[in-house]
Amino acid sequence: MANLYALGVGEVDTDFQRVLIDRETLQRRIAEMGAQISHDYQGKTIVLVGILKGAVMFLADLARQITVPSEFDFMAVSSYGQSSVSTGVVRIIKDLDHTIEGKDVLVVEDIIDTGLTLAYLREVLLARRPNSLRVCCLLDKPGRRKVAVPVDYRGFEIPDEFVVGYGLDYREMYRNLGEIYVLSPHVYKT
Numbered sequence: 104m105a106n107l108y109a110l111g112v113g114e115v116d117t118d119f120q121r122v123l124i125d126r127e128t129l130q131r132r133i134a135e136m137g138a139q140i141s142h143d144y145q146g147k148t149i150v151l152v153g154i155l156k157g158a159v160m161f162l163a164d165l166a167r168q169i170t171v172p173s174e175f176d177f178m179a180v181s182s183y184g185q186s187s188v189s190t191g192v193v194r195i196i197k198d199l200d201h202t203i204e205g206k207d208v209l210v211v212e213d214i215i216d217t218g219l220t221l222a223y224l225r226e227v228l229l230a231r232r233p234n235s236l237r238v239c240c241l242l243d244k245p246g247r248r249k250v251a252v253p254v255d256y257r258g259f260e261i262p263d264e265f266v267v268g269y270g271l272d273y274r275e276m277y278r279n280l281g282e283i284y285v286l287s288p289h290v291y292k293t
Contacts, residue, residue: 118290123266124259124283129241130164132258136239137168140209140256148172150208150233154224155179155197156278157213160270161241161258165211176201182220193223208233209256213270214242216263218250225252242266242283265291 140149148171153162155177166173179197208228215221221238228236239256246263265288267273268280273291277284 118277118287119267119284120264120287121285122282123261123264123285124269126281129258129269129283133161133164133241134168136256136258137165137170140165140239141168141170144169144171144207144209146171147207148174150174150176150201150203150206151211152199152203152208152228153177153211154213157270157272158211158241160278161213162211165239174201174206176203178224180220180224193220195227203228203231203233205232205234207235208237210236210238212238212240214244214266215240215252215254216244216247218248218252221252222250241269242271 149169151162151166151169151173153159153175156179162175166175176199177197178195178199180193180195182193210221210224210228212221215238225236225238237255238253240254241258243254243257243260244263245260265273265286266283267277267286268283270278271283272278273286277286
């Protein structure tokens, strides 16, 4: 893990248990998802709604794989605060800049675990009367689900472990890593 130190993350050799998803596997799956989305939205323009901050890296790579016309917009929500577990209370920190009424919208999420945040977002966005609303997530933790939510495009189903990297963070750290790592419990339980 010496390369992580070079990225300026700090002393991290003991911060991770292991690499869960390597860079090549991530990019291969994202290319597959982009091809499927392009097929499904053939002849349409889609609005990709990235959920900040975690989905930024995924959205950028996914958008480069999508061949149909696309617009970008962003929302920022919080249900974690500085905690490692969701509080269940969702707050919109940044709303969309443009209307989605009558448009085909694809919500791009980094990870879905309890489903509470996504259920709330879907309710808010559906009230704005889009033509269609689908969900794309990079990681899905069905073992933590508290609310059933539809996921139209899923990158990887993962076990109930705390993961960071490729946009996912713990207290704003580790987002810049190019792979997804399982964070060692001693990091987030201190």
